[in-house]
Amino acid sequence: MTEQKLSDTSPVDLRGSAEPAALRGSAGPVAPGPGATAALWPLSPDQARLDPGGLLGQWQRRNAEDTLPHCVDNLHRAGNIGNLRAAAGESDAAFAGMWFADSDVHKTLEAAAWELGTSPGDGALRSFVEDTVALLARAQQADGYLNSYFTVVAPDERWRKPDWSHELYCAGHLFQAAVAAARTGVSPALVAVARRFADLLVERFGPDGVEEVCGHPEIETALAELYRLTGHRPYLDLARRFLDLRGRGLLGHGRFGPAYYQDHVPVREAREVTGHAVRQLYLLAGMVDVGVEAGDHVLLDAAERLWEDAVHRRTYVTGAHGSRHRDEAYGGPYELPADRAYAETCAAIASVHVNWRLLLATGRARYADEMERALYNAVAPAVSSDGRRFFYSNPLQLRTGHASSGEEEAARRLPWYSCACCPPNIARLMASLHGYLATAHDDGLQIHLYASGTVNAEVAGAAVQVDMRTEYPWQGRIELTVTAGTAVPWTLALRVPAWCDAYTVRIDGGPVMAPARDGYIRLTRVWAPGTTVVLDLDMPVRQVTAHPRVDAVRGCVALARGPLVYCLEQADLPPGTVLEDVRLDPAAPAVTAASAASDRGEGPADIPVMINIGGLVTQAGDSLYATGRRRERPGTPLTLTAVPYFLWGNRSEGPMRVWIPVATE
Amino acid sequence: MTEQKLSDTSPVDLRGSAEPAALRGSAGPVAPGPGATAALWPLSPDQARLDPGGLLGQWQRRNAEDTLPHCVDNLHRAGNIGNLRAAAGESDAAFAGMWFADSDVHKTLEAAAWELGTSPGDGALRSFVEDTVALLARAQQADGYLNSYFTVVAPDERWRKPDWSHELYCAGHLFQAAVAAARTGVSPALVAVARRFADLLVERFGPDGVEEVCGHPEIETALAELYRLTGHRPYLDLARRFLDLRGRGLLGHGRFGPAYYQDHVPVREAREVTGHAVRQLYLLAGMVDVGVEAGDHVLLDAAERLWEDAVHRRTYVTGAHGSRHRDEAYGGPYELPADRAYAETCAAIASVHVNWRLLLATGRARYADEMERALYNAVAPAVSSDGRRFFYSNPLQLRTGHASSGEEEAARRLPWYSCACCPPNIARLMASLHGYLATAHDDGLQIHLYASGTVNAEVAGAAVQVDMRTEYPWQGRIELTVTAGTAVPWTLALRVPAWCDAYTVRIDGGPVMAPARDGYIRLTRVWAPGTTVVLDLDMPVRQVTAHPRVDAVRGCVALARGPLVYCLEQADLPPGTVLEDVRLDPAAPAVTAASAASDRGEGPADIPVMINIGGLVTQAGDSLYATGRRRERPGTPLTLTAVPYFLWGNRSEGPMRVWIPVATE
Structure with missing residues (x-):
């Protein structure tokens, strides 16, 4: 079962309704005090x-x-x-x-x-x-x-x-x-x-x-x-x-x-x-x-x-x-x-x-x-x-011939x-x-970031605990197990990221209708210890475009998957290919996510999920400026390999780009 | 008669053949000495x-x-x-x-x-x-x-x-x-x-x-x-x-x-x-x-x-x-x-x-x-x-909301x-x-910049003089009159700018074949005083594009005419129109050069030649990034007015741009 996430345009204004946590002996980097108007x-x-x-x-x-x-x-x-x-x-x-x-x-x-x-x-x-x-x-x-x-x-x-x-x-x-x-x-x-x-x-x-x-x-x-x-x-x-x-x-x-x-x-x-x-x-x-x-x-x-x-x-x-x-x-x-x-x-x-x-x-x-x-x-x-x-x-x-100062x-x-x-x-x-990772509130626990780990909180005076198992951000499946609960109902809120258009939720294996409201799925029940929730966020490769007023990346797309932005690196291009000449081919938009990390042997950077997408290499002559439309020659097709931007520059210092020009025919 | 300018790829290597002018009592900013290897x-x-x-x-x-x-x-x-x-x-x-x-x-x-x-x-x-x-x-x-x-x-x-x-x-x-x-x-x-x-x-x-x-x-x-x-x-x-x-x-x-x-x-x-x-x-x-x-x-x-x-x-x-x-x-x-x-x-x-x-x-x-x-x-x-x-x-x-520091x-x-x-x-x-403006050489006089004025030189031991009358850079017609000559032949060389694809030459009213070689028309004769040369450089509006590696102006053209680059200024847009939303309309490329200076009444900047060209105003919603191609809404057509870039900012401090995005349908 797939649920479309509802639009997240109206905020949850919980100000004033919040009862801030009392100052604990132990607190994190931001700990609103007893009189604060915090929502979470x-x-x-x-x-x-x-x-x-x-x-x-x-x-x-x-x-x-x-x-x-x-x-x-x-x-x-x-x-x-x-x-x-x-x-x-x-x-x-x-x-x-x-x-x-x-x-x-x-x-x-x-x-x-x-x-x-x-x-x-x-x-x-x-x-x-x-x-x-x-x-x-x-x-x-x-x-x-x-x-x-x-x-x-x-x-x-x-x-x-x-x-x-x-x-x-x-x-x-x-x-x-x-x-x-x-x-x-x-x-x-x-x-x-x-x-x-x-x-x-x-x-x-x-x-x-x-x-x-x-x-x-x-x-x-x-x-x-x-x-x-x-x-x-x-x-x-x-x-x-x-x-x-x-x-x-x-x-x-x-x-x-x-x-x-x-x-x-x-x-x-x-x-x-x-x-x-x-x-x-x-x-x-x-x-x-x-x-x-x-x-x-x-x-x-x-x-x-x-x-x-x-x-x-x-x-x-x-x-x-x-x-x-x-x-x-x-x-x-x-x-x-x-x-x-x-x-x-x-x-x-x-x-x-x-x-x-x-x-x-x-x-x-x-x-x-x-x-x-x-x-x-x-x-x-x-x-x-x-x-x-x-x-x-x-x-x-990072351009070919980049000038550092x-x-x-x-x-x-x-x-x-x-x-x-x-x-x-x-x-x-x-x-x-x-x-x-998470916050608490009177009515329950809110998960904001997905990662393998454990969160617990005091909800309505009782201790609750949730274990998370996931390969996020590489995969969209998150398994949550309530390992400690209370006898009263409370709400487990799970964030549906803005990039996610479709997802499924199962509780103890059974699909549930769980429309996201204001960016969160809210599951309210008496949670028996051992109850499992599986949230499966669809994670297709996305071609992201910028507002047309962003002149710098006109005619380009950025590849993204889940929360990760991807980029092209020189290291993944055939020898002699200039990154600035590479185009994304709109006629061959076949996109796959390939997991081919360990057998690439490029050293320190382990890359669990790469993106392959059709591209081509253009040639445009030498003149910096010319009169009239300049037709890029059709160019050689090639399969582009994009890697997560956060991993760039670990294999080489070569040129890199997040925004990829789309070929114009 | 229209001559296509020959390609200017091979240099005139005059080094070594030059006999530099002797040091005169009067010289300009750069005066190669007697032993210099100057070509001109x-x-x-x-x-x-x-x-x-x-x-x-x-x-x-x-x-x-x-x-x-x-x-x-x-x-x-x-x-x-x-x-x-x-x-x-x-x-x-x-x-x-x-x-x-x-x-x-x-x-x-x-x-x-x-x-x-x-x-x-x-x-x-x-x-x-x-x-x-x-x-x-x-x-x-x-x-x-x-x-x-x-x-x-x-x-x-x-x-x-x-x-x-x-x-x-x-x-x-x-x-x-x-x-x-x-x-x-x-x-x-x-x-x-x-x-x-x-x-x-x-x-x-x-x-x-x-x-x-x-x-x-x-x-x-x-x-x-x-x-x-x-x-x-x-x-x-x-x-x-x-x-x-x-x-x-x-x-x-x-x-x-x-x-x-x-x-x-x-x-x-x-x-x-x-x-x-x-x-x-x-x-x-x-x-x-x-x-x-x-x-x-x-x-x-x-x-x-x-x-x-x-x-x-x-x-x-x-x-x-x-x-x-x-x-x-x-x-x-x-x-x-x-x-x-x-x-x-x-x-x-x-x-x-x-x-x-x-x-x-x-x-x-x-x-x-x-x-x-x-x-x-x-x-x-x-x-x-x-x-x-x-x-x-x-x-x-200059962007709308430009941040100066x-x-x-x-x-x-x-x-x-x-x-x-x-x-x-x-x-x-x-x-x-x-x-x-000009240089001399043993064989004659070379005109590099066109402007109303007079140049004279000593050519083969005798004084020659040429008067120029022109509205350049606003118009491409240049009238030259030899007002002093010698009894021996010498060469009047006239530069054909790289931006010029077609031109005519007339001597004393009669068309002559005058192919440009290495960027110059060379007219050799015994120049009787009073002889006129009319060089007429075609000056259509050009849409200039940049090399595709120039990411900053992808999908844009710059308007130029003759030696002048043009730009759009906020001052010429209808009230409320945001310059960043303006597009050049490729379906309506009608281009005219309008002379409408004095009756515009905008104060100090006199603009002899403006460019009018079809455009439209797009709207693209608010989101800075979105998944998938973003179709710009068709938008309101308008006639864009471009002014010479060198005159920008004299009427107002408003936004300005040289590179104009071309509408994508």
Whole structure:
């Protein structure tokens, strides 16, 4: 039995009806407090687990085994730890790296905390946490200030360059590390460090303090989280104050104008995402956090409006954000060049953060859809198969003869960057990934991401548990088994992704009518332990087209299957074939999904599902411009092989493209 | 009678056969010396004149009356003159502007020299020259060094930051100003200043000196010109040495890598233009100058090879260079985004310089074609109708909702820039524009650009003169009258532009068979004074398409007529119509050229010839991405009005596009 998914246009407005979960001893990255107006409640880290066999589980395991140790190594090697030693007066070493280098330490600490919160970890990671927390305490100034650059290099400049200094940005990441360390119980001591600094901020920037904001948003969401952890209201008030002080020109014009750091218009009035994409998205996260904690619907409405502008007019088909290299920024509407996509890894991570917050706040499936798209196609591509090399920028096309200038334009993943914001950011997301699978609510459990693993929650006062088994995203079949239930009915809600047009549901083997409503199938019953649900999402290959205003990809399609966007790589073309000359053949649209991973023998990248589709190689002469229509010569037919975009560049550095021109006859 | 132009594929290789003109008392911007291997000889400034009624003459007059005085004013206002006063010890004012601010003074001086060399000018311009030359002499250090920034601000840094300092770049512009002032007789005194500095350079950087090059090429072409003026061989040798020291990594990696400043490979081995486009093109100019003066065919071959890479793979349809904002650079092959075109005005000017040099060196029409394209469509658009506002960057598309960040991304021409390289660069080109019309050779006179004016030359020892009357580029009819001739036969060569497929020639009213060979019609006879030649170039509207590897404009055409590229502007659309929704209708290709300038009443921009063509307005729904082909709804038909691209943005700042999507049925 196949059900057509109902249109997901009207939101489930659960605001006000929500009864937020009480603050637990253990909580994940975003934990709305008792007074929050959240529609859904996150699970705590111990309520969700990813099996290491599934793709998300593999990512999390690789993160623990490779990415996290790699980050710790590089923090030592690149001098970030040395900077803090110097700030603590224990070293004379010259300051190394960016002036906001502390933030990489904080993000790695946060990642370590999430990791150690769910697994015993090895001694090295635990030592890193203990040593670094102690070092941070020693590097902290008597008044609570903590920033190695402004302590060691430029003490006279403290608080004097808010447009540029990243002081509050670094403080924010410290607070988020402290929140993670406290929620997981890994290092409650860091909270004391964070609070001393946060109290200094309240004193300096609070209601009676100076009117300033940070050029790089981040403190807003961090203060909201610190409030959630501590219940200390001045932190939330300060976050809100920082939000409301934007748009008054406090940061000055700067090199790229005030829209670069979202200081051109008050956040509540903003109608377009602008400027530096990571800054915009971190600011959005803060708007949602403050919005739900303060019951501030104007802020939440503004955040949703900005999300709509971003997702409907300025987001790549991969879910990536940022069209411009020059200022790492959003472009104009529909300005989405594939080859010059900036698509910064940190912006994709921030998009996951924002979408998760909006999902919790509203319960709307569109946020879960967008979170999934960004996770698989904008975050995941940044990491190499071995978990130790990373893209800073994630273009959707690499040309033959590509001209790289600078690290961020590298044609291959690099082990580290002089501005190393991305690797530890990946680490903290991957270490907490299980927290994004599902949510709970009074009436039941909602599954948002499909992965082999287990989720449990307290529903109507009783513990329920669901085991998931699936080869998602490679296959659309998801088997769920309720392994603990209650004697009262509750609702198991299963997301039907926006890309899915048809699916079936069986309970204990029998087909059921289960129309999706607002993006979710809702199955309500008294769930006896052992009951199985099989959701089978149709996963045909899709040819995706872009809005005609996206000039950059006119006449092209992107191949997608399930949540994955695919791409062509030079490695799969016959020798001598130039990728730019390849066309998709509309007359031979035979499309198959072939599973031929292990016998390809290309080394590290295991590719469970590839796409084969008819194509041809055209020839078009030499002249760059010519008068009149230029007929491409019919060209040689060939079978194109597309691979998941998130795996590109693991076999070679060769040219790649997501958008494939369709042959014109 | 209509002649089909013969294919222009084989070059006229006149190298070696040339007998260069002896150094005259008066010469133009590029004056190959007695030993040069030039194929054609430039005219001296007094041998060519533009009528103020023709378009080029209007530009030159506007330059004299508006742009040049505006530049002089702004040099005072922005502090450039003040910097030199401080360097002369006559002021305590703080240094203002960029560290290479002197170069704007030098370029304006050069422009003033060209202008005063052909017209009496007003007293103010002459005073500017006299005062500034005297000031430069006073600002010069005892050893010949002359640079206000490194004299006033950072004397200890002199010669210590070759990758960044622009010291030799500024010196080069000083030398070019001195050459212009000497050749025109406007201020021979400046040569002494230049030579003192140049002698210091020879001492420091010459055969026994340090091995260094400048991060911003310019000194190479300037030293070659100074050699041409003075006959002092060490200047040429130093220019050649600077060329040959590139590609050895002397400049280090820098922010964007060595290809950014063309230091990644020896210039003789380079096969691709790379990095900062202005630097690349200034370097190319130096390669050609040194190549012809030293008879260095390897250098010339390398220059022609790089030209081919640029023009066949990385040049906009407007003749503009530079695809990337981030590093003001060339991109990969076929990376030519319309909306994010950097297309710096200075790069277009440099392209005119390079093409003129290659034309003189080789006699190949392709260089004249490219010079013309760049002049009309890449240089001219930078200047407002009133001559007092300028684009720094010249995008081929401005979107609805365009996001500007910074001066170079402004949606409108600005009066001046914090980096004001472009306005005085325009001024020096426009002031010397008459020098680019024609060349001479032993066998006659060659006309490369068509404009109302007069050219004369010494041919086989006798003076010949040709008057031109034309409404070019608005109409293709050019009337030439030989007003002075000789008793021996000589050849009048007339360029048939590459865009022209058909033309007629009449002599004294009678049609003649005049097949173009290698891009030129060659008419050889004893020209009696009063003989008229009418060349009538067919000028239909052309629909230009780009190579299919140019992803950015797939499915689009650009409209062109004669040498002019056209564009659509929001100002010509019905209210409420979004430019991005407009399509060219292939089913209604009726094309007319309408002359309707004065009765449009849109203010300053007079538009003699517009193009009307059938189009339609489509609607495509809201979703940014969708599965399957997206059929654009048929849409409302409308007549599109295209205007010359060089005039865009004079009536409004609204959206604009050169490349127009063709409707798909």
